[in-house]
Amino acid sequence: MTWKQKVIDDQYGGNAEQFETAFAEAVTEGNLQAVHWDDLIVDATTLTHVKNAGRELIKINLGYLPPNDVMMPYEPYLRALIQNYWNHSMAEDEFLEQLDDHLKLIRNADMKHNTCQTYDPAIINKYHKTFVPYGYAVRSRLANFLGYVPQLEHSLIAEMWMRDIMSDETYRLPDEIAPDDMRALTLIKYREVLLADGQQAADASPLLG
Structure with a gap:
């Protein structure tokens, strides 16, 4: 079972559509913590040891670091992805796919005024x-x-x-x-x-x- 399915099962009673709606609303609001994540995602706000790794991945994949107010709403989720991968709870191909999707959200947030x-x-x-x-x-x-x-x-x-x-x-x-x-x-x-x-x-x- 992937971490995403675990969140859907534990927090949304298996309702994937409700999860996706909550996720989309959180992204729109620029506040991923508005979603009721499982312990791993909630704890991402305290994963300070992963901050530098997360920002390095942003810089490598975008080629630059967006302003802090653009990145910060998305960093807890990014840190959780990294931590999950480091803990061998996520396969490399799944991690890379999730990472690419999430970094695009950051890029898109930086482009939103244009x-x-x-x-x-x-x-x-x-x-x-x-x-x-x-x-x-x-x-x-x-x-x-x-x-x-x-x-x-x-x-x-x-x-x-x-x-x-x-x-x-x-x-x-x-x-x-x-x-x-x-x-x-x-x-x-x-x-x-x-x-x-x-x-x-x-x-x-x-x-x-």
Whole structure:
């Protein structure tokens, strides 16, 4: 019996549909602890020794660490997955599948403010006025890593992120690809799928790490 089935049996009387509904609601609220997990999942909030391992997996698979307020609601569940795998309570293939699904939730949460089909004119106007001197350098850098020049409808916010970073005179981006680049590239790739095939496809799209 998998840990997931154990939770369904113990906490939801075997009702898988009720479990999935509760899980979806918890993810939407950004608070996985709202679900009545079994002891392992509840104890994940105290698995501090797994925190670094969890964040390392996020960084490896996404290529960057999202802001803390994006990651934190999802970390207890991630730590529980890791602990369960370390305890040999989960097969490697099941762990990797669950891990990929969960890390996509984190990626998608980081993208949630950019799921619109078109950006507001005020944002587009800001793009044309904010940190303009860095515009060419940013587009060139992103195009270099992508292998092509992205369409503005895909890259607008990503470019604004990178312009802001480049404007910081106390920090210089390295010549090689950096975590900041990976976050920008993730947004571009996400929006490419979003605008072509819809949000469900974008949410399921591969991670870039």
